[in-house]
Amino acid sequence: MSGFRFLVNGAPAEVDVSGMRRLLDVLREDLGLTGTKEGCGEGECGACSVLLDGQVVDSCLVPICQVEGRIVRTVEGLSLAARERGDLDTLQEAFLEHGAAQCGICTPGMLMAARAYLDAGGPPDEEAIREAIAGNLCRCTGYTKIVDAIAAVASPVE
Amino acid sequence: MPAEPPIDVPLHLFEAYERLAVRPAPVPIAGGTDIMVRITGELGEIPARMLDLSRVTALKGITLDTGALVLGAATTYTEIRRSALCRAHLPALVEAAATIGAAQIQNRGTLGGNIANASPAGDTLPILLAADARILVGGQRGEREIQASEFFTGYRQTALAADELILHVTFPLPAGREIRFRKVGTRRAQAISKVVLALAWRGGGPSFGWSDVRVALGSVAATPIRAAATEAVLEGARPTPEVADRAAETLAGELVPIDDVRSTAEYRRMVAGRVLHRLLREAGGW
Numbered sequence: 001m002s003g004f005r006f007l008v009n010g011a012p013a014e015v016d017v018s019g020m021r022r023l024l025d026v027l028r029e030d031l032g033l034t035g036t037k038e039g040c041g042e043g044e045c046g047a048c049s050v051l052l053d054g055q056v057v058d059s060c061l062v063p064i065c066q067v068e069g070r071i072v073r074t075v076e077g078l079s080l081a082a083r084e085r086g087d088l089d090t091l092q093e094a095f096l097e098h099g100a101a102q103c104g105i106c107t108p109g110m111l112m113a114a115r116a117y118l119d120a121g122g123p124p125d126e127e128a129i130r131e132a133i134a135g136n137l138c139r140c141t142g143y144t145k146i147v148d149a150i151a152a153v154a155s156p157v158e
Numbered sequence: 159m160p161a162e163p164p165i166d167v168p169l170h171l172f173e174a175y176e177r178l179a180v181r182p183a184p185v186p187i188a189g190g191t192d193i194m195v196r197i198t199g200e201l202g203e204i205p206a207r208m209l210d211l212s213r214v215t216a217l218k219g220i221t222l223d224t225g226a227l228v229l230g231a232a233t234t235y236t237e238i239r240r241s242a243l244c245r246a247h248l249p250a251l252v253e254a255a256a257t258i259g260a261a262q263i264q265n266r267g268t269l270g271g272n273i274a275n276a277s278p279a280g281d282t283l284p285i286l287l288a289a290d291a292r293i294l295v296g297g298q299r300g301e302r303e304i305q306a307s308e309f310f311t312g313y314r315q316t317a318l319a320a321d322e323l324i325l326h327v328t329f330p331l332p333a334g335r336e337i338r339f340r341k342v343g344t345r346r347a348q349a350i351s352k353v354v355l356a357l358a359w360r361g362g363g364p365s366f367g368w369s370d371v372r373v374a375l376g377s378v379a380a381t382p383i384r385a386a387a388t389e390a391v392l393e394g395a396r397p398t399p400e401v402a403d404r405a406a407e408t409l410a411g412e413l414v415p416i417d418d419v420r421s422t423a424e425y426r427r428m429v430a431g432r433v434l435h436r437l438l439r440e441a442g443g444w
Contacts, residue, residue, distance in 0.1 A: 020162040020163055021162050046260070056265060061190045
């Protein structure tokens with residue numbers, strides 16, 4: 001056991017756990033951030049996607065010792081800035097408007113994969129968006145509405 | 159909850175070597191895309207001890223050496239895809255990296271991990287074989303270089319000793335060499351290959367045949383393999399329709415794949431032949 005320190009959604013966090021504890025378990029069990037979901041637990045479904053130093057990763061595949069000193073962003077962090085205004089993140093709004101969430105289990109991970117794509121300046125191009133969320137399985141929507149929602153928020157290529 | 163075996167986090171290579179020299183040797187982890195699945199206990203034995211490689215900077219980096227591209231073992235697939243050096247000198251590896259998993263896996267999974275995991279379906283491995291890559295490994299006993307063609311010794315078995323780490327991979331860049339890559343899976347992302355093929359050759363213009371032909375495949379045997387009989391058909395030949403027919407037929411006859419959950423032996427033989435035929439047709443421009 002030893003302490004691991006990192007930033008979660010802009011706030012410092014410190015946990016005293018085994019270095020091989022999954023980031024997913026630290027977020028859900030130790031920090032109470034249950035927005036991140038466990039789907040398959042083996043890096044197939046993307047439900048547990050979070051941003052690690054801005055890159056989308058499956059938190060079920062990241063041991064906490066590798067998170068020391070790094071920046072984690074979860075679905076709870078998406079609306080953090082917006083919530084002060086009583087709002088959701090524009091991406092979350094777009095998911096609502098387009099009916100991009102049904103049962104909801106994939107939604108937090110889908111939002112984070114989409115956020116990574118948008119933060120990297122991804123264009124509203126269907127093919128590119130589909131590649132960006134290819135690691136996130138959804139069994140309800142058929143993806144079309146999710147792709148539409150992401151495209152609605154993406155900035156057109158200048 | 160998955161097991162949480164003890165893990166050491168060395169900052170330097172010599173510290174990692176020290177930890178690996180202890181028996182039983184800890185299991186190294188870099189991107190974790192294969193190893194983290196093992197701590198669930200659903201896929202064989204849970205490692206007793208782990209060794210984190212993520213802080214060892216000596217394992218990172220992509221450099222152009224004299225006539226060769228050198229990739230640190232901890233280079234991620236995303237880094238390969240974004241690397242201007244890889245795009246310019248080894249586009250087939252960039253293509254292979256793009257077919258592995260999806261963004262979440264590419265951001266974490268490493269070239270060295272793909273090699274050490276030694277899955278017969280490892281998507282970069284046929285590229286290593288086709289490119290005559292050399293794998294530098296090291297430990298307290300010193301460093302040694304292993305030819306990719308001699309690295310995979312059996313089903314998930316490698317020439318790497320328990321006290322050694324993969325340090326970097328050297329891809330020679332001979333003049334005029336071309337490499338083509340094709341992966342066939344159930345879907346484009348997140349799919350483990352049914353057949354994966356890399357074809358390399360050096361061309362000598364219209365009046366000369368191909369030389370140094372390599373045909374390397376994954377998912378069709380216990381290890382990534384080269385297809386020697388098919389290479390012999392193509393060596394000195396040119397990619398004409400007749401040559402392509404003969405090479406594809408030879409390949410389908412040469413392979414001895416198995417039936418498993420992802421595909422059948424029959425399908426793999428047929429598709430490997432078709433994929434090679436397609437690559438030859440593209441190379442021949444007909």
